Amino acid sequence: MRTWHIGNFKITEVHELPIQVGLLDGLIAEATPEVVRGFDWMYPDYANEAGQTLWDIHSYVVDTGEQVVLVDAGCGNGKSYPMQPSFGGLDTRFLERLEEAGYGREDIDAVLCTHLHLDHVGWCSMRNGEGRWIPTFPNARLVLVRDEYERHTGLMTASEDDGSGVAVDVGEDRIARAFLADATSLSEQTKLIQEETFQPVIDAGLLELVPANAEVATGVRYVSTPGHTSAHHSVRLDSGGQSAFITGDFIHHPIQIARPGWSSQGDWDAEASAGNRRAFLESCAGTDLLVLGTHFTGAGAGYVVADGDGYRLTQVKPEAAGARTPRAVFSTQS
Numbered sequence: 489m490r491t492w493h494i495g496n497f498k499i500t501e502v503h504e505l506p507i508q509v510g511l512l513d514g515l516i517a518e519a520t521p522e523v524v525r526g527f528d529w530m531y532p533d534y535a536n537e538a539g540q541t542l543w544d545i546h547s548y549v550v551d552t553g554e555q556v557v558l559v560d561a562g563c564g565n566g567k568s569y570p571m572q573p574s575f576g577g578l579d580t581r582f583l584e585r586l587e588e589a590g591y592g593r594e595d596i597d598a599v600l601c602t603h604l605h606l607d608h609v610g611w612c613s614m615r616n617g618e619g620r621w622i623p624t625f626p627n628a629r630l631v632l633v634r635d636e637y638e639r640h641t642g643l644m645t646a647s648e649d650d651g652s653g654v655a656v657d658v659g660e661d662r663i664a665r666a667f668l669a670d671a672t673s674l675s676e677q678t679k680l681i682q683e684e685t686f687q688p689v690i691d692a693g694l695l696e697l698v699p700a701n702a703e704v705a706t707g708v709r710y711v712s713t714p715g716h717t718s719a720h721h722s723v724r725l726d727s728g729g730q731s732a733f734i735t736g737d738f739i740h741h742p743i744q745i746a747r748p749g750w751s752s753q754g755d756w757d758a759e760a761s762a763g764n765r766r767a768f769l770e771s772c773a774g775t776d777l778l779v780l781g782t783h784f785t786g787a788g789a790g791y792v793v794a795d796g797d798g799y800r801l802t803q804v805k806p807e808a809a810g811a812r813t814p815r816a817v818f819s820t821q822s
């Protein structure tokens with residue numbers, strides 16, 4: 489189990505599952521096997537010998553000493569995901585791994601989701617002994633960015649209200665196009681997520697909607713990184729003069745650090761996604777900002793340094809000697 493320390497904060501990665509190799513081939517269209525094999529630093533952590541990109545799904549527990557915050561909530565167990573069946577009906581040891589990391593369900597004070605795609609929200613609820621969906625973390629506020637929550641709920645209601653949902657739905661969320669979906673299945677999928685995952689939290693009075701770039705706990709802040717979805721937010725951590733940045737799907741795979749202009753087929757706005765990545769990587773290259781990737785395999789995190797026409801992730805912390813301070817990086821947009 490990987491852990492990192494940022495000032496007084498302890499960050500623990502809690503693994504949920506590897507994504508089946510090949511499932512996401514082509515998601516980043518430019519990253520063909522030949523091209524991927526040309527980036528040495530993809531190996532062995534982020535690609536296989538066939539040039540296929542590697543992905544997994546995990547959450548981060550951020551223990552600030554005052555609050556325990558879970559960032560992203562994976563797929564969850566036993567969920568109904570007709571839009572992405574391989575992520576549905578799971579029975580993983582996620583909660584046991586959380587225990588092994590030293591945290592019970594009741595220890596989590598807040599849950600943050602970078603965006604509300606099904607692989608980032610699932611553990612907000614679980615089935616109890618009677619099979620009823622209940623909040624997994626009974627003492628946790630589910631703190632979501634209001635715009636992102638409204639984007640999600642809009643996918644449910646657009647089709648119901650005016651029958652024009654086909655164009656609205658597919659245009660709003662290209663992941664639907666990337667994965668088999670027509671508008672109906674996206675709308676139906678969204679309703680299922682609402683019913684199984686968010687409604688139990690709402691019923692328990694635990695949902696809290698916050699503005700863009702909100703600080704959720706001392707040193708734990710949402711940072712607007714739109715592109716993958718229209719209101720996608722990464723999460724920035726600051727403690728004791730050190731900082732970390734949890735990407736969410738703003739950087740979907742490390743190959744997008746090598747070539748920030750390569751967006752994912754699942755992005756809502758590929759250009760916004762690319763523009764934000766360029767600005768972010770430019771601003772943090774050579775700094776000691778620790779970048780943690782929500783779908784990154786292998787080392788799963790590192791520091792960004794310039795590399796030819798792009799950047800790379802390194803495990804070696806840039807020395808303080810002249811290193812630019814990352815303090816202004818994507819931190820003061822509110």
Ligand SMILES: [Zn+2]
Nearest residue numbers: 605607608737
């Ligand atoms: Zn994702």
